[in-house]
Amino acid sequence: MERRTVLKIIGIGLGGAAVLGAGGLGTYYATARRDTVGAVDLDSPLVIxxxxxxxxxxxxxxxxxxxxxxxxxxxxxxxxxxxxxxxxxxxxxxxxxxxxxxxxxxxxxxxxxxxxxxxxxxxxxxxxxxxxxxxxxxxxxxxxxxxxxxxxxxxxxxxxxxxxxxxxxxxxxxxxxxxxDETDTPNLPSTYGVDDVPMIVQDRAFDGNNQFAERIPLAGSLGVIGDEILVNGTLGPYFDVTTGLVRLRLLNASNARLYNFGFSDDRRFALIATDGGLLAEPWETDRLYLSPGERAEIVVAFEPGETVDLRSYPSEFGGASGRLDGFDDRLDICRFRAADTLADDAAFPTEIPGALADAPDLAGAAVAAERTFVLASDQINGRSMAMDRIDFGVREGTVEVWEVTNDNGFLHNFHVHDVQFQVLTVDGAEPEPHLRGWKDTVLLVQGRRYRLAMRFTDHTDPNVPYMYHCHLLQHEDDGMMGQFVVLAEGEQVGTISAAHTHS
CATH class of the missing domain: 2.60.40.420 (Cupredoxins -  blue copper proteins)
Structure with a gap:
């Protein structure tokens, strides 16, 4: 039986006496939403x-x-x-x-x-x-x-x-x-730890003895959801801003939590890069979703002396039980405190270039093969991961289009090893601006069809595979993963030998 089904039976069935006796499942559901805005002392310097x-x-x-x-x-x-x-x-x-x-x-x-x-x-x-x-x-x-x-x-x-x-x-x-890549870098904030700031965002739960607790919410569907936020390993962080523009390299390094990033004053910011690098041009927005494994580079403008908080806001993608997995949560992430005087040195850019990089170019490429992937029930295309099975081979030097669908009502995403892909369409329409750059991980909204184009180059090996999988880590561990190899001309799919353990 699927893991999520078991959790629901345990939570609603075997645990029913405890849960319902304490006020019912409705009470549990009503109190599942977490709101830390104003409740976290953002008073620890952000570790870089x-x-x-x-x-x-x-x-x-x-x-x-x-x-x-x-x-x-x-x-x-x-x-x-x-x-x-x-x-x-x-x-x-x-x-x-x-x-x-x-x-x-x-x-x-x-x-x-x-x-x-x-x-x-x-x-x-x-x-x-x-x-x-x-x-x-x-x-x-x-x-x-x-x-x-x-x-x-x-x-x-x-x-x-x-x-x-x-x-x-x-x-x-x-x-x-x-x-x-020094040959293709526009004038962007780039001084590490000053105006170019890494932000590894993770949720964690602690037990009464301050130890990590891998808690799966009652009737949850995604895996471990924590109730406290770490950024670069810092609880309740702040960052002292010294420049007018700051580039934030955001990584959703959580096991399962979806973040909907925005600022406390709803200020707009510029998305300049996604998983595989710079967009063709900046995209201005006030909210940005990142599912586990996704990255985004944003540039934020600050005024002297101001203070503003980065937050995660509720998500529209959780479905009927989404509250149990944190989709209704509102969370303080990090405080930004701008100095009374901000640097105007030429070393620190004050404007974002209007053109950043070449746009992905696979939309008109010749397609060697099309494949379909359906994610449901901890499986892909009805199969669980098997370490000794190669699911298919792709030919080096070719472009393929993979159509991927989330088909069971729970949140999933899709990550492919070795390549960066172009999102061609979502349900037949042009993808939203934040999906128009190179990606290696994409959020799969329930029921939507994502057509992904990717070119396979170099590094052929008929016997050693790459992975494709959901990057919600419990789903991956439970079998929502497959394997492919890249083949040179004339090669056929080989056989996986026993795991080569480095010892």
Whole structure:
């Protein structure tokens, strides 16, 4: 039986005496909405993840050493929280590399159990992807190597262990991976931690002893939903603004929560980039949805001396039971406090360029194949993930169109490894402006048909697959995932050997 059905039976059936006896399911539903506006002391300086240090090896590759470790983190008064981190107790450094660079990531697993790191949004060989076929055993070091070859973009890294991605990510193994392309960068805010600010947004629940609690709401459908918000591992953060324009690199790093970002005064801001890099032109808005795994770069204008809060507002996409999964929540995220005098130095841009980058160009491309994907009941096309099954192969150098539909009334999204795709249409119509750039993860509104065009280049391997899956991590862990390989001319789909464990 589907996991969500079981939860509903437990919540409404077996637990009915407790719930209904305390005032009924209606009372539970009515009190499920969370509103933290004005209730959170936004008085902790926003931690800015450090830039990862690197060396250059004899072959000229930049080497980043990443140590996965257990530790304790003091998020609040009282006992410290047991956490996992990369080169620290919680989260990891921001990796930054340039297009054309050869990189090597020395991932050492200092934990007491097998895990992995996946480079989300990166175009790279499947054997270097960090998916479920590249686990790293305790005490081992894995050293994936590739040449960065994609547009400037805000990517990220996180675990991708089959059946345990949600748990390992919730513990804290997350960080940003920024790609720079110096040949195609307009004049935008770019001083890291000053006017170019990373924001890793996560929800977490704490028990009475300040430990992370992986709570699934009664009758919830998405997985773990937390009731407190961390930004870069900071509870109740503020950021001191010193420039007139600030670029925020937003990452929804939550396991399941959907955010609808906006500011407390409903000010408008400019969306300049999505998962795969810059849009063709800025799009001005006052609200922006991000589902788990999605990124967005926005530019916000500030006046001297003002204070404004970034919030998440209620969502229209939750359906009848959406309140139980946080869709009606209103949450304070981060306070921005502008200095009385803002920098007017030429190093800090004061205007956003009207043209940013070339628009995605796959709408008129020759299409080698079309495929259909239906997400429902923790399955894709009626099949659960199987580690030893390759679902299909795509031909290197070709463009395919994938039509994807969410068909069971609960929130899903869709992530494809290795490529950035273009959203051609949504229900036959032109996509909304925030979906017109390159994407690797897209929110799937129930019942709508999303046609995604993607070009497969380089990195052929008939035996080592890439993943496609829902990025709500409990759904992924429960089987809403499949595998494909990229084939050279004349190659056929191969066979997956036993997982190559790095030990």
């Amino acid at each position: 993840p450090p830039l990862a240090e690197s060396t250059v090896d004899a072959a000229g590759a930049r080497v980043f050493a990443l140590g996965l470790q257990a530790g304790e983190t003091a998020f609040k008064d009282g006992p410290a929280t047991r956490t996992w981190g990369v080169n620290g107790s919680y989260l990891g450094p921001t990796i930054r590399a340039r297009r054309g660079e050869r990189v090597r990531l020395a991932v050492h697993n200092g934990l007491d159990q097998e895990t992995s790191l996946h480079w989300h949004g990166m175009h790279l060989p499947a054997a270097m992807d960090g998916g479920p076929h590249q686990p790293v055993t305790p005490g081992a070091t894995w050293e994936p190597t590739w040449t960065v070859d994609q547009r400037a973009a805000t990517l990220w890294y996180h675990p991708h262990v089959h059946g345990a991605t949600a748990d390992h990510t919730y513990r804290g193994l997350t960080g940003l991976f920024i790609v720079d």
